[in-house]
Amino acid sequence: MLEQQLVNALSLGSVYALFALGFTLIFGVLGVVNLSHGAVFMVGAYAALQVINHFGVPLWAGLLFAFLLCGLLGLAIDFLVLKPLRARNAPHLIPMIATIGVGIAINSAMQGLFGAENLRFPAGTVSEESLTLGGLHLTALELGIVLLSFVLMGALMLALKRTQLGRAMRAIAESPKAAYLLGINVEGLFYLTSFAAAGLGGLAGVLIGLYSNALFPLMGQPMLHKGIAVIILGGLGDVRGAMLGGLFLGLAEVLSIAYVGSDMRDAVAFGFLFLVLLLRPKGLFGSLQERKV
Amino acid sequence: MNLSLFKTSLLAVAATLACSAQAAELKIGVAEALSGGAAQYGAAIRNGFQLAAEQINAAGGINGDKIQLVIEDEQGKKEEAINVFKKLLFQDKVLMVFGPTLSNSAQAADPIAQASKTVVFGTSNTADGITSIGDYVFRNSVTEADVLPETLKMAIRKGNIKKVAVLYGNDDVFTKSGYDNFKKALADLNLPVTTTETFAKGDVDFKAQLTKIKAGNPDAIVLSALIAEGAPIMVQARQLGLNIPFIGGNGMNSVKVFDLAKDKSDGLYVGSPWSIENQTETNRKFVVAYTSKFKMAPDQFAAQAYDALHIATQALKTVKLSGNLAADRTALRDALPAVKWTGATGAFQFRRASDKAGKPAGYDAQQAAIVSVTQSGRFVIQK
Numbered sequence: 001m002l003e004q005q006l007v008n009a010l011s012l013g014s015v016y017a018l019f020a021l022g023f024t025l026i027f028g029v030l031g032v033v034n035l036s037h038g039a040v041f042m043v044g045a046y047a048a049l050q051v052i053n054h055f056g057v058p059l060w061a062g063l064l065f066a067f068l069l070c071g072l073l074g075l076a077i078d079f080l081v082l083k084p085l086r087a088r089n090a091p092h093l094i095p096m097i098a099t100i101g102v103g104i105a106i107n108s109a110m111q112g113l114f115g116a117e118n119l120r121f122p123a124g125t126v127s128e129e130s131l132t133l134g135g136l137h138l139t140a141l142e143l144g145i146v147l148l149s150f151v152l153m154g155a156l157m158l159a160l161k162r163t164q165l166g167r168a169m170r171a172i173a174e175s176p177k178a179a180y181l182l183g184i185n186v187e188g189l190f191y192l193t194s195f196a197a198a199g200l201g202g203l204a205g206v207l208i209g210l211y212s213n214a215l216f217p218l219m220g221q222p223m224l225h226k227g228i229a230v231i232i233l234g235g236l237g238d239v240r241g242a243m244l245g246g247l248f249l250g251l252a253e254v255l256s257i258a259y260v261g262s263d264m265r266d267a268v269a270f271g272f273l274f275l276v277l278l279l280r281p282k283g284l285f286g287s288l289q290e291r292k293v
Numbered sequence: 294m295n296l297s298l299f300k301t302s303l304l305a306v307a308a309t310l311a312c313s314a315q316a317a318e319l320k321i322g323v324a325e326a327l328s329g330g331a332a333q334y335g336a337a338i339r340n341g342f343q344l345a346a347e348q349i350n351a352a353g354g355i356n357g358d359k360i361q362l363v364i365e366d367e368q369g370k371k372e373e374a375i376n377v378f379k380k381l382l383f384q385d386k387v388l389m390v391f392g393p394t395l396s397n398s399a400q401a402a403d404p405i406a407q408a409s410k411t412v413v414f415g416t417s418n419t420a421d422g423i424t425s426i427g428d429y430v431f432r433n434s435v436t437e438a439d440v441l442p443e444t445l446k447m448a449i450r451k452g453n454i455k456k457v458a459v460l461y462g463n464d465d466v467f468t469k470s471g472y473d474n475f476k477k478a479l480a481d482l483n484l485p486v487t488t489t490e491t492f493a494k495g496d497v498d499f500k501a502q503l504t505k506i507k508a509g510n511p512d513a514i515v516l517s518a519l520i521a522e523g524a525p526i527m528v529q530a531r532q533l534g535l536n537i538p539f540i541g542g543n544g545m546n547s548v549k550v551f552d553l554a555k556d557k558s559d560g561l562y563v564g565s566p567w568s569i570e571n572q573t574e575t576n577r578k579f580v581v582a583y584t585s586k587f588k589m590a591p592d593q594f595a596a597q598a599y600d601a602l603h604i605a606t607q608a609l610k611t612v613k614l615s616g617n618l619a620a621d622r623t624a625l626r627d628a629l630p631a632v633k634w635t636g637a638t639g640a641f642q643f644r645r646a647s648d649k650a651g652k653p654a655g656y657d658a659q660q661a662a663i664v665s666v667t668q669s670g671r672f673v674i675q676k
Contacts, residue, residue, distance in 0.1 A: 008500040015498065100504040118521045130532045137533045154431045212497035213528055213553055214521045222495025251501070257501040262490040263463065 013250025022200030028237030038220025044202025045209035074198020237284030322381035326369030341598030396420030430655030444564030471542035524553030
């Protein structure tokens with residue numbers, strides 16, 4: 001049973017990490033806890049569902065469409081909501097609260113458009129059969145989510161560390177003003193980050209929607225709450241931290257169900273989280289945060 | 294121009310007055326949620342009443358009198374239900390009232406009918422305590438406390454089940470109360486429970502709980518969940534190689550399970566007072582008539598409303614109306630408990646409920662649940 005639970009923990013942790021990657025990226029560069037990320041995540045799932053249902057396109061095209069549409073949505077949120085607040089030098093709390101409003105508006109709009117009932121991807125979009133390896137059950141989709149979350153983390157880290165673009169982004173994360181004085185196109189990079197992070201959120205929405213088989217307008221909210229915990233645990237704004245935080249939360253949840261009882265799941269998992277934060281108040285990889293201060 | 298319009302409207306008023314004076318009409322109030330969150334239920338209920346009234350009137354009415362439904366929208370809100378009840382009882386002077394749609398509203402509005410000694414008849418209120426309000430309160434809606442033991446018994450008999458695991462949503466009033474009812478029924482049946490696991494609304498992964506359940510090696514999983522979590526639970530259980538039956542509460546009793554769980558939806562037992570698959574003569578006729586009138590398939594709520602008006606009609610047939618409203622309302626109340634009726638939902642009779650002090654109060658439904666199991670995308674009735 002323990003082996004299967006560890007497999008379960010790995011796939012659940014990767015689900016959380018996948019969601020948290022885009023979430024943490026926005027914070028890392030823009031310094032905004034974007035609470036509309038859960039709604040963007042949901043839009044991604046619905047967008048892919050619509051093109052797959054109506055045009056019968058394969059999954060990769062659905063994923064691409066969700067990525068692009070959510071990216072544009074993220075861009076629009078940045079342009080219409082975050083940019084005016086930046087221009088007015090609004091304190092940190094204001095953009096966060098503004099994104100709560102954006103999230104509510106998007107949720108309500110989707111409920112108006114598609115109704116409150118549960119939807120799912122057509123059967124056969126991805127194989128639902130389990131691969132059985134030595135008595136362990138794992139679906140192809142779970143394997144895909146695990147691999148993709150690691151690959152995305154690796155790619156993001158590489159991009160941030162090794163490319164000119166990444167260096168510029170890290171410069172902005174330290175000080176947008178200094179970066180601007182150095183001739184970095186700060187606004188442009190803010191747009192790019194918003195686009196990429198929202199696109200990643202959309203991708204996560206499609207994959208997790210496929211995984212849970214239940215799409216509904218508020219599907220992003222519980223994920224958002226877990227996501228906040230994950231990125232705080234990992235250290236706000238850190239890509240590695242989002243990955244590890246996700247895996248940690250997944251492991252804590254699964255093991256507390258296995259050995260303490262499912263009634264105590266959140267108590268144990270979040271108790272652990274609290275302990276970690278007591279020992280490392282800035283999270284597992286809280287360096288970015290440190291530099292900001 | 295204005296004058297002629299005025300004349301026409303005067304004529305119309307006169308015509309209406311003349312009309313209502315001619316035919317003796319039995320005014321029956323219908324207070325349902327026709328707008329707001331519960332509107333999908335309220336609309337089905339209204340349709341059921343309209344279909345029944347149309348058929349009864351077409352067949353000659355009740356001892357020559359026609360039924361006139363006075364339909365009001367109580368919006369699924371307590372305050373509005375109270376307002377609508379007052380209007381129906383004191384202004385429209387109806388013989389009796391059907392409704393309201395939600396148990397919450399019934400708790401608030403039924404005492405008004407009780408105080409004015411008028412029958413209030415719920416067709417969709419399943420919460421405990423509604424019929425303990427008083428002896429003018431009736432319902433033909435079957436509660437989960439009655440349905441779940443029957444679902445369990447049928448599943449145990451058909452599936453040769455010796456021990457079960459329990460899984461339920463512990464952060465939702467409805468799924469929690471379903472769990473409480475299951476727990477009591479399991480204790481009454483002396484069925485061993487290997488483990489009891491919980492989940493929360495919005496969870497996407499249930500494999501940890503299911504892996505634990507699998508380790509206990511039960512013969513079935515008792516599941517109190519809403520469909521949003523229930524369907525993924527069924528899919529993930531099958532993915533873990535857990536191919537045992539599920540025994541579901543009311544939340545799982547929906548054709549949505551086939552949409553959401555697709556080929557992993559087999560082997561789910563659910564109980565319900567009504568099933569569209571039930572091929573009795575009365576039910577078949579009801580389904581056909583409803584579908585042709587409203588261009589959609591009926592649901593459980595429509596069927597229960599349809600039957601409720603027939604039940605009231607049986608009582609009214611035995612009452613000799615005096616024209617004195619208070620006396621007629623009481624006479625109807627006294628005639629109702631004896632009614633036995635076989636309608637779309639099957640054989641029905643009333644069962645006396647008691648109030649909090651244990652004294653006799655209103656009347657609940659006494660009706661066998663129909664237990665079905667899912668098989669290749671449809672509910673198959675078990676006998």
